[in-house]
Amino acid sequence: MTTAVAAPFRFFSLQVVRTLRIGPSLVRVTFAGQDLRHFFSDGRDQSLSLFLPHPGQDAPAVPFELGWGSPRSSEAESGGGWWQGWRELPDGVRAVMRSYTLRTLRRDPDEIDIDFVLHTPAGPASAWAAGAAAGDRVVLLGPAVADNRAIRFRPPAGTDLVVLWGDESALPAIASILESLPAGQRVRVWLETHEVGNVRELVTAADAEVTWVVGESSVDVLREARLPAAEQPYVWIAGESGCVKALRRHFVGERGIDRRRITFVGYWRRGMSEEQLREAE
Structure with a gap:
């Protein structure tokens, strides 16, 4: 007999599909990719980690090979692995990592939306979002299990x-x-x-x-x-x-x-x- 344990989080290789300005300082970026068939979430305040390239890079530099189409389980649960490897990459090369909230998950086709605040002066993630275009590549660390610990909104039963x-x-x-x-x-x-x-x-x-x-x-x-x-x-x-x-x-x-x-x-x-x-x- 074999026993399989599904990792609650994994890495996803995604591409920008489109962007939409939804306010003076807000832009919605829509991402797609074959990996999203493995992405599941109950929504609410679902937290994600997004890895972005620096200007001049065609993809974010991460310490593992995704293959741009083959999702890989994260080692986040053990606290090692990818995190230490990411930290050891040189400054200016290491992918920009920022935390965001999943805005929307859609099926047929599989897409997700993430909303970005455009700051002044712009930080690296804000600057990336302001100039994002179809085809731009990112890496996402997100949920492979719909009910996961990165959802924090959990009102107790009977909340009035x-x-x-x-x-x-x-x-x-x-x-x-x-x-x-x-x-x-x-x-x-x-x-x-x-x-x-x-x-x-x-x-x-x-x-x-x-x-x-x-x-x-x-x-x-x-x-x-x-x-x-x-x-x-x-x-x-x-x-x-x-x-x-x-x-x-x-x-x-x-x-x-x-x-x-x-x-x-x-x-x-x-x-x-x-x-x-x-x-x-």
């Missing part, structure tokens, strides 16, 4: 109020979360953006109220907001690490919400690159 907060980096996750919620679920959302043109209607069957805060910090706005009475609230907050920590303290210390009913994710930290943030962690 969902509270969501995020900045522009969390907009794709919040949009996907709202799409996943059932009719009748009470939801209160705060979204922060620097550009009024990024404001849009978000699709959901839930009983949702969405507050956009444009051009200023939304942390104080949420602190002062009146929330509906709830016996079993669940809070999901993601975005800049300092804001996330401040809001977590607020919900636990000032609103008395059980910390076990709060999911918080620092997507980025002011003044630090993702490489610096990973080192700090």
Whole structure:
């Protein structure tokens, strides 16, 4: 008898199919590739690691051979292998690695969408997204199992109020979360953006109220907001690490919400690159 264990994550070799400007500082990039037949996800705030080439490279430099059509299981579970090999590649050669949220997975044909924030000044990932064109190649570390640990939005059974907060980096996750919620679920959302043109209607069957805060910090706005009475609230907050920590303290210390009913994710930290943030962690 043989026993096979499916790796929850694997590498995918993908190509850009098209891009779409969805706001003044937001661009949606659609990727496709034969590998996506092995890609499965339950959505919500599904986290992905994207490997991008430097200017002048026709593909991202990674420490293994994908063959551009043959997916390979990651060694992320053991904490070694590809990560150490990637770190040992020379600066300026080593692929740019950034974390993003899956926006949409479609079948027939197999495609995924990832939304990028275009920063000023642009970092390497933002600059890549601004100039992305059909045929550009990337490598993705993503899920091969639909329900995986890179999905963090998990309200406990019986949750009678969902509270969501995020900045522009969390907009794709919040949009996907709202799409996943059932009719009748009470939801209160705060979204922060620097550009009024990024404001849009978000699709959901839930009983949702969405507050956009444009051009200023939304942390104080949420602190002062009146929330509906709830016996079993669940809070999901993601975005800049300092804001996330401040809001977590607020919900636990000032609103008395059980910390076990709060999911918080620092997507980025002011003044630090993702490489610096990973080192700090």
